[in-house]
Amino acid sequence: MTRICFTAEDLARVRFASRPAPLQELNAAMSTLCGRDHAVLLGRWRRRLFHALPPAAAPFADLVPAGEAPAFIDIFSDDLKDGLESVRASRPELVRSELERVHAKHPSPPPRWIHRLHRGDADAWQLLSRAQHTAFETVLRPVWPLVQDLHHQEFVRYAATVAERGIGAALAALVPGSRLTDGVWHLEAPGAHDIALGGRGVVLLPTFHLTRHPVVADLPGGPLHVTYPAGPGLPLPVSAAGRSDGALAEVLGRTRLEALLLLADEHTTSGLARRLGVSNATASAHTAALRGAGLISTARAGRAVLHRRTELGSLLVHQRRSPPGRPSSNHKAAEGC
Structure with a gap:
């Protein structure tokens, strides 16, 4: 259980992302693609994408070896180009520490290009950027218009709930089983964390390819970001786009x-x-x-x-x-x- 502690200033700084974030939606889609949840329901979707993904996207799997992504690819820009540039501009110490953290949980040694990325090699960064762009074009570009429409619908639903019932009820409605009590938002998320916002506020971002728990990104120097599953609960079919x-x-x-x-x-x-x-x-x-x-x-x-x-x-x-x-x-x- 993750507990997020709000001050009055934090409650005033709760924001809902106005548009979807391409790279964060991609992280959700790739996590679902490589996971084992709903194996029968997701089988056709996974087979189609595994067949369609070009070799240039393969480094993405190396970057997330145990289903947990390094924090430096949690990017919330609503523009794909800006998002890719933000990944490249990540602080070297954050990149190194996050690569060490996620690969420490995996029994196999990381491939050579990950070692080069750890050292800040420009060719390794180009390899990663190409993998992210290729994966987006293959997995999300065909359904991106639908993602935009669903995001707008979720935005309107959240705004109506805030207007009618207040922020506490709106936050609780985002994630099943969550609740806001005495200024503390309790929600099921990976690990057990107590997060004191201290006036930073929260940005809420729905994703339509995540089928499990919300993801909390607590990066220094900015608001807390909560990416939560919304929509039908299954990856979007190309035919729906x-x-x-x-x-x-x-x-x-x-x-x-x-x-x-x-x-x-x-x-x-x-x-x-x-x-x-x-x-x-x-x-x-x-x-x-x-x-x-x-x-x-x-x-x-x-x-x-x-x-x-x-x-x-x-x-x-x-x-x-x-x-x-x-x-x-x-x-x-x-x-x-």
Whole structure:
């Protein structure tokens, strides 16, 4: 049981994250992907993602060897590029201590690149950044519009509870079995911790890929962050990502809509096929149709054929959505990652 002690100042500084955090949602998804909870219910989701994850994402598993992530990858920025830069800017002493902590619990020695990361090697940092970005693009990008919608719904639900019943009731409602009594929030979280906030306040962040307990990030120099499971309790299916885009899906077809969402970034035909879970021939047919409608452009780079969404395609899918942390329709966040 974790006990979080509030002062009156802390209660006044309870905030709900206005937008989802790409890297923290990724941490939740990868934890669920590599865990053993709900083995039957999650089996299909896990098999699909294990098949789809490119080799470039493999270092992520090395970083979290026993299911517990080092604290320096707990990043709460709502922009993917900024989040990746924040990981790279982590204090060297924090990186070293956290790598030592998580690998001390694992019987196998860490791979060489982890040793290099421990020393601050620039190539090791680049390897980690590429792994995080690749994992996000494969695991979360197809369902990110749905994550954004669910986050907004959770935000509204929390705000309504605060308005009607107060902060104490709203906090207790976030995590089943938790309670706020005499200024102390009791909740089930890993380990037994007594945390005195001392005026720092709390930031609440829902996640839609975590199926177990909340995660408490008590990093120095800022507010306490509590990431808690919300939504349906199971990872989001790719097929659900376009539900609120029903009219567009009726016109394009579900797979072509998913392809259009993915092509905010450049993809080869084979890369797109892998992410959609279809054959190369099927992906080629879909890109031909989208190109004929002016929604994507195709260019050759050596032997590779590269596809990317056009401004017209972006206009269609960004009427009310945007990539992580960028409320504009020109998908600059994706370009910078």
